[in-house]
Amino acid sequence: MDYYNRTSLQSQASIISNNLVSISEQLSENRELLSSLVAYPAPSFPGRTHAGALQELLRTKLDPRVEDWVAQGRTSGASALEDKKKNGLSERELAELWEWAPIGANVEARRRIWGGNFTLEEKEMGIQNVVTGLTRQPEDDDSEADEDGEEAVDEDDEMEVMGAHRKVGGVGVELSRPVSGAVPLDEIFRYMMTGVWPKSGNA
Amino acid sequence: MHELLLFASVPGQQHHELLQQLTGLTAAQPTHRLERHLVFKAYRRPGSVNTRIGGSQDLQAPEIQRLTKMLNGAMFYTQVVGPVTEKDFGSVPLSQFTARSTVNDKRPAEGDQGNWYDFEDQRWRLEFRDIPEPGARTTVTTRLMANATLPRGDVLTPMNAWGYSFVTEYIMEGDVFIHNDIVLFLYRVLTFPADSHDPQPPRQTLPALREMIPLDRSGGYVLQAVVIVTDGSNPEIMKLASQRLLGLKEQLKSAVKLEQADRLSLDTRVK
Incomplete structure (x- = not known):
């Protein structure tokens, strides 16, 4: 559950950041045009119902809140650049x-x-x-063997058991590689689905 | 309906151990299952579909276009599956049995101990399986499925009438476990021995079970874990189902490696 949330979060974040990047590209590309544009309301503009939007559009100075954001962004941008200079090799x-x-x-x-x-x-x-x-x-092999012969024997026994265990556990690993002579799963499926006789294994 | 699947190849020597492990996991004894699988292949009868290619000047109505597409679209292999029992194998057909018996009844008496296999009374169900859905969206095999009950007995005639030709048949033998929403089927495929029997029509009798030849002669089995979802268009349920399967995969990790199948190996389209 957690896993799925995290990946979706990540993809959402990357979508947002991509959008921001493209907006900022657009803005900087068309900077000249945008800064020289002047808003002029046509008489048909619904001034009554959209007074707020109209005011925003006709502003010559930024909203104080927006101005704060801009300042914040500028400083963080500058400091990021500085960091790069300072810390980068x-x-x-x-x-x-x-x-x-x-x-x-x-x-x-x-x-x-x-x-x-x-x-x-x-x-x-x-x-x-x-x-x-x-x-x-993890058994610490050589030092113990030096110290105590008997214990070392025990240790050896245990190691052999461990080896056997590994072999049993290893079946899981070996599974992906079919046992010699066995028909691979996909050929079994192909036979089951369409009656095509397996190429390997049997005649 | 959709089914979500995971598969694992099980070496013969691990079969017994895995059976015990699954019995432990599901806390229930397995149900033995024997099934006859008849593979049918769709064919297009010449002239049955009237399509006029060319004359593209008069554009067809979208409904006609859709219909043409459906009729000329992919054709599929389908299976007809019939449950059988161990005593159906190596038994005589009912006709011979009744002929041998002194009773002139059409059917043997209830208490009769004889072994007979009545092909005319064999139950069948049609199983359609689409090619698994593409894309690595999930790590399980997902495919569209549909089952339908067929009349008993001779299936060849209706299947031929529907445009299907008989390809081959085999037996699936194995054990079924139920674990929550998941059906686990540990099976192997048995093929019919090469005898004098004509390979074309489905057999009226079954040879003895011990004469059947495993497809995988090394004695390997296949473990199949399946969750069936009625409403495959509901992404929530599909996600839940695949999570269940992946949970089981994790649980059985140390015993078997359940994986999604190669999509093209489960391709049922006729090429």
């Missing part, structure tokens, strides 16, 4: 960053022992404190 800086990043990452990676489930730092801090976000407890 220049080409040179970006190039520098990209030059440094792979090497930096490599250096950082060398400091960790990869392959285990935990980093050296985390082990020193105590692995029970690490927030992994996993529901199953």
Whole structure:
């Protein structure tokens, strides 16, 4: 439910923003014309019933409220531009960053022992404190094996069980790839719908 | 009516386990279902549709145009489905049975234990399924559907009269579960053994069930989850139905992977 609301919200927002962009384009494109236009009511204009609209049209100065909006918009626009100047990286800086990043990452990676489930730092801090976000407890293989032989055996057993579990769970993954010799779903459907014999599998 | 569907391919070795899981999920024993499916193909009889192409000067009235479009529009494969029971398989036709029996009654007596299959008394229903709706609007397969009851017995004559020719027939065997609004059907397709029987008209007798050949010889099954919506034009209900299906998909995620089918594989249009 939530999901659907969010996507519709997003699409609505993008529609609104697209409309705003096209309005602003129109305004800036026709700026000269619009600023030189003068409103002049024809006698046929229903002045009585549309007095409010008439007044708005004949204004030479903006409504104070509108003027506030405009000022607000101008300042926020200016500040946005300034932010961009202040925070954005220049080409040179970006190039520098990209030059440094792979090497930096490599250096950082060398400091960790990869392959285990935990980093050296985390082990020193105590692995029970690490927030992994996993529901199953990742076994910390090598350190435990060093400490206690018997426990390591238990650990191994458990790992094998885990492996088996994975295989069973893996069926779900394997499903999308048909078992060898099996007729793919779409060919079964085609036979069911139109009597076209499957190409694969059976003769 | 519309139906919303999700499918999953189930390997043979997982079949029993899945049956148990579905029994657990729906808290009910499955209902075994055996169906004869006769596939019919629409054909256009020459001269039956009088369209005059050319002479575009005189524009036809919109109603005529619409009618022409309907008549010349897509033609479809349709199915005639008849429920059968296990004892209908490998049994003798009623005529032979009565001929063998000493009683001269047209029908065997009520208490008679014999196995006979009466094609003349076979119930049939016509099942029309449109090609699934295009577009990735939802993640379930949606298609227009309609069922109609047909007279018992010989279906070939009326179907031919309506412009349908018999293509082939097969048996759908499986188990049905009901889970809230969703009908789950775990089935496999059985084809008839290649025997001396003339493949053209539908069979009057059924061979023994064990002689039937699964279409998927690896023993695989298909799990089909379907929600039927009477008013397919109501987007609220359609959305609700697809949400139900997606909920089930999530629930069964660890057991089977329910997915929408390839649209063109369910194409029922005659090309």
